[in-house]
Amino acid sequence: MSGLGLACLVGLGGAAGTLLRFGVGRWFSSKDKPGFYGTLAVNLAGSLALGLFIGLGLEQRNAAAYAFAGIGFLGGLTTYSTLNVQKATMLRGGAAARRTLIVYLAATYAGGLALTAAGVGLGWLIYH
Template identity: 40%
Template sequence: MLIILAIACGGFIGAIARYAAGNFIKRKLNPGFPFSTLIVNLAGAFLLGVLLGRGIEGLAYAFFGVGFLGAFTTYSTFMVEAVNLKRKVNGRNAILYLAFSYTGGLMTAFLGLIMGMSMQ
């Protein structure tokens, strides 16, 4: 039961953080390209890599990894924004967005993992 509470609390805070970060980024950058989702997802991949590299488990992982980062990052919005870029803007932007998201996500997760391992 405690693990469910940890996930719920982390998810609550992560969802609010995602909303706040997304709105902040949208105000600062070009609204025609989904930078907010890209940046939030890359940050989340990095932070999850750090958690895994540090060997975080149990309630701490449930709160931060599953709850907070699970709610902070968003795969569904990422997919819908890629489709909308293809439909409304052009295929080139959709391909760039997908490429930056996938390669950037792998790179930031790997960097986070290395950083987390070096912190032990």
Template identity: 40%
Template sequence: MSEPPVDPDIDLRVPAQRAELRRAPWSTLAMVALGGMAGALARYGLGLAFPHPPAGFPWVTLAVNLSGCLLIGVLMTAITEVWSVPGWVRPLLGVGVLGGFTTFSTYVVDIGQMVIGGQARAALAYLAATPILALAAVWAGSAATRALSGRRGERSRL
């Protein structure tokens, strides 16, 4: 099994790089905000298009989280191992769009609603399965990107 992608930009063991995080430039924050708005609006639109009853199984939330995690695996592998991209790509697409699209807070609310609605077993299954499936989706996205790019397990620092 190949290793997960490594963020080549920040090493939190290096004091100067920790300080860099505290000085986040406004342009980076703007990229995160713009991307987050787009991702959250996409998730909200899917929730409106495919609503579920409060105690029903939250298929849309599960699909959003799993597809978002798959895309995070694709994106992070692509921009750390396959392509050289400008510095604003990760904040815009990774933190912003995909961070705003995925919704693990709604996942927790859905679990509570399922329990209140008498669906404790389904809630427990959802509680356990979601993080496992989400990690598998990140791995699958990363592995597929490496396979399609011909970088099977290679690690390049761009």
């Protein structure tokens, strides 16, 4: 597939992932949950899924699928910038907000690393 074709797949996947992230955020908001719940959910799910794709060797086996799903969809689904805005907002809050921030960061980084590793391992087991 040409570079332009792959770029189009990344764009289509990114649009779909972004729409899903928007929907997840809206769903958590409708349940009166803090905004960071949606961000945490999509970032952890994206970590697991990208780990799975890597473990499956998707990038080497099917560049088009990896461009759409790995780079595009998961790139649109997960969000580092929103995470940082939420961290800054919590830092400006009171003591309770800062305690919540510590738990949020631990869940995001430790959970993300653990789920990525789990996804890689699962993908490797499936593929090999």
